[in-house]
Amino acid sequence: MTVTSEELHLKLKHFFGFEAFKGNQEGIIQSLLAGNDVFVLMPTGGGKSLCYQLPALFLEGTAIVISPLIALMKNQVDAIRGFTNGDESIAHFLNSSLNKAQIKEVKDDLVSGRTKLLYVAPESLTKEENVAFLKQLKISFYAIDEAHCISEWGHDFRPEYRRIRQIVEEIGRAPIIALTATATPKVQSDIQKNLGMPDAEVFKSSFNRPNLYYEIRDKSNPKRDIIRYIKENPGKSGIIYCLSRRKVEEIAELLNINGIKALPYHAGMDSATRSRNQDAFLMEEVDVIVATIAFGMGIDKPDVRFVIHYDIPKSLEGYYQETGRAGRDGQEGQCIAFYSYKDIQKLEKFMQGKPVSEQEIGRQLLGETRAYAESNQCRRLFLLNYFGEEFKQDNCGACDNCLHPKKKFDGKEEMALVLELIDSLKENFRPEHLANILLGETNSVVKSYNHHRHPLFGAGKDRTVRFWMAVIRQGILLQLLDKDIERYGLVRITEKGREFLADPHTLMLTEDREFVEGEDDYEEDAAVAAIKHAASCSGTGDDALLAMLKDLRKAESRRLNLPAWVLFGDPSLQDMTILYPTTIEELVRCQGVGEGKARKFGRPFVELIARYVEENEIVRPDDLVVRSAPTKTSARLMIIQGIDRKLPFEDIAEARDMTLDELLDNV
Numbered sequence: 077m078t079v080t081s082e083e084l085h086l087k088l089k090h091f092f093g094f095e096a097f098k099g100n101q102e103g104i105i106q107s108l109l110a111g112n113d114v115f116v117l118m119p120t121g122g123g124k125s126l127c128y129q130l131p132a133l134f135l136e137g138t139a140i141v142i143s144p145l146i147a148l149m150k151n152q153v154d155a156i157r158g159f160t161n162g163d164e165s166i167a168h169f170l171n172s173s174l175n176k177a178q179i180k181e182v183k184d185d186l187v188s189g190r191t192k193l194l195y196v197a198p199e200s201l202t203k204e205e206n207v208a209f210l211k212q213l214k215i216s217f218y219a220i221d222e223a224h225c226i227s228e229w230g231h232d233f234r235p236e237y238r239r240i241r242q243i244v245e246e247i248g249r250a251p252i253i254a255l256t257a258t259a260t261p262k263v264q265s266d267i268q269k270n271l272g273m274p275d276a277e278v279f280k281s282s283f284n285r286p287n288l289y290y291e292i293r294d295k296s297n298p299k300r301d302i303i304r305y306i307k308e309n310p311g312k313s314g315i316i317y318c319l320s321r322r323k324v325e326e327i328a329e330l331l332n333i334n335g336i337k338a339l340p341y342h343a344g345m346d347s348a349t350r351s352r353n354q355d356a357f358l359m360e361e362v363d364v365i366v367a368t369i370a371f372g373m374g375i376d377k378p379d380v381r382f383v384i385h386y387d388i389p390k391s392l393e394g395y396y397q398e399t400g401r402a403g404r405d406g407q408e409g410q411c412i413a414f415y416s417y418k419d420i421q422k423l424e425k426f427m428q429g430k431p432v433s434e435q436e437i438g439r440q441l442l443g444e445t446r447a448y449a450e451s452n453q454c455r456r457l458f459l460l461n462y463f464g465e466e467f468k469q470d471n472c473g474a475c476d477n478c479l480h481p482k483k484k485f486d487g488k489e490e491m492a493l494v495l496e497l498i499d500s501l502k503e504n505f506r507p508e509h510l511a512n513i514l515l516g517e518t519n520s521v522v523k524s525y526n527h528h529r530h531p532l533f534g535a536g537k538d539r540t541v542r543f544w545m546a547v548i549r550q551g552i553l554l555q556l557l558d559k560d561i562e563r564y565g566l567v568r569i570t571e572k573g574r575e576f577l578a579d580p581h582t583l584m585l586t587e588d589r590e591f592v593e594g595e596d597d598y599e600e601d602a603a604v605a606a607i608k609h610a611a612s613c614s615g616t617g618d619d620a621l622l623a624m625l626k627d628l629r630k631a632e633s634r635r636l637n638l639p640a641w642v643l644f645g646d647p648s649l650q651d652m653t654i655l656y657p658t659t660i661e662e663l664v665r666c667q668g669v670g671e672g673k674a675r676k677f678g679r680p681f682v683e684l685i686a687r688y689v690e691e692n693e694i695v696r697p698d699d700l701v702v703r704s705a706p707t708k709t710s711a712r713l714m715i716i717q718g719i720d721r722k723l724p725f726e727d728i729a730e731a732r733d734m735t736l737d738e739l740l741d742n743v
């Protein structure tokens with residue numbers, strides 16, 4: 077099927093109320109419509125769902141969406157129904173939570189062809205009776221969300237995901253679109269192999285989330301730190317992740333004792349309480365949820381302002397996914413993790429009962445997390461590199477290490493030594509082993525390879541393991557080394573590394589960070605930096621009106637018993653404070669507001685705005701409301717409003733972060 081870009085934009089506006097596609101969305105949809113298998117790597121919040129929801133809504137037949145968690149299917153289905161004016165039959169889910177009558181209703185809708193999207197858990201998909209039923213339908217395509225679950229090297233491996241390909245064959249082949257927000261190069265290759273789509277068109281967007289701030293703190297007094305942090309950020313929505321259920325309960329209670337409304341969430345709670353707590357968070361009855369990693373997958377609350385890891389996570393994939401839940405609306409998001417080496421040891425101990433291969437994978441993933449936490453390198457660089465992406469900026473400006481750069485040293489000799497060693501060992505060993513050789517450690521592994529007789533054995537014995545690991549790690553970040561995808565963990569020398577080895581040059585490196593107890597001033601600095609970052613990310617608009625709209629949204633979401641963001645997201649509310657729409661027609665011009673939504677939820681909002689406009693004698697920018705490039709025009713509107721309010725030009729310019737000349741160009 078071919079659809080012009082123009083038509084696709086109309087459909088986007090019609091169903092979702094958006095003016096423009098985000099990132100690669102359009103290309104992805106076009107490729108799927110052209111009948112290709114498609115593989116989408118896009119960070120959390122990038123807008124993956126729309127890549128399958130939009131084509132599903134207008135293609136003939138039903139799209140099968142495979143999604144790992146029952147809890148989140150309902151959310152997604154509710155959201156689609158909200159977008160499409162509440163048509164219940166348009167989207168359904170099929171899982172073990174439905175009773176017989178509900179299943180019948182779903183099946184009837186499916187057979188009648190009214191249902192455009194069917195969400196299924198892999199467990200339900202693989203049931204024989206379901207396969208038999210689905211065979212009779214026309215399937216438009218298959219969407220596999222959270223596709224990293226296919227790989228054992230992903231952070232959330234699910235064996236049933238491995239059977240998807242086979243089931244697709246049984247039901248009837250149609251294009252497959254696989255999507256994930258976290259995949260290292262190794263996981264990517266696993267996914268494509270397992271789904272049997274080596275020729276899929278791959279759309280990889282940058283994993284960089286410039287609005288997220290990353291910080292690792294000493295775990296010397298995490299409870300005090302967390303309480304202080306939340307008190308300094310009142311009214312903001314946040315998630316605190318802990319590894320154990322016991323810790324979740326403890327921290328939630330502690331926060332409540334300290335006057336912070338927080339609820340716990342973990343898999344050990346009964347499901348009614350669990351979903352009640354989740355809803356309370358989504359509906360903004362509480363600001364903070366304290367949870368194990370059982371919470372959050374697919375939870376699409378766009379205005380989570382902080383994610384705190386009380387315990388260091390087991391893998392960087394998990395960490396990235398969890399931190400990715402902050403700032404999905406593109407605004408402020410702070411990601412703070414507490415680190416202590418003791419936690420790493422604890423996690424290693426937990427792994428001991430597991431099968432050897434699983435332990436091996438677990439230990440390596442944990443090693444990466446540790447390296448990340450202890451690194452003095454830009455966190456963003458480190459993370460992006462981990463997911464196979466280059467990052468060229470010297471200073472990202474929004475992580476603890478870039479805001480507080482550490483002293484560097486010339487590591488020319490040391491790097492050359494490492495490269496020489498790797499070269500002499502035919503690139504067949506892991507960083508720990510290399511470090512042990514340089515240190516002159518005669519452990520059993522070193523001996524088993526006879527490496528205690530290697531000419532470079534002990535060549536770096538005046539340093540520490542930590543030092544050599546940091547050098548190797550930076551070799552990878554500087555692209556002198558890279559990791560073998562198929563044999564995970566083995567480091568190879570790149571072309572650039574060979575050049576360096578032939579002719580070494582000055583190379584500035586940092587040592588890893590020592591985690592000591594009570595670095596108080598460090599903490600203070602970081603807090604200040606975080607606050608500044610927050611200020612620079614927050615949008616501008618009419619704050620008084622924004623607060624009123626948010627209250628209204630809260631009240632309406634309770635009345636309708638729907639999560640707040642299903643009504644209108646923060647960017648939409650923000651647009652309302654700039655455009656001051658007072659009719660439903662005008663409301664549609666706000667970002668993220670489609671006709672369906674405007675008609676269904678908009679009335680009380682435009683009424684409130686109309687009253688507000690009248691009471692405050694606001695001159696509405698009504699001749700400007702047809703916007704082409706939203707950001708530029710909204711800048712203009714702000715300027716015009718400023719002029720209306722008789723503010724001096726200089727002040728308006730400053731508020732918009734513009735020079736006077738730029739401002740004058742804009743009016």
Ligand code: ADP
Pocket residue numbers: 094095096097098101118119120121122123124125126257376378404645668
């Ligand atoms: P992901 O699954 O990639 O984490 P979602 O599909 O949940 O992300 O989308 C994240 C947010 O982005 C949602 O609030 C969604 O409504 C919004 N969004 C998606 N596409 C667009 C678009 N083209 N324009 C504006 N907002 C969008």
Ligand code: MG
Pocket residue numbers: 124125221374
């Ligand atoms: Mg998603």
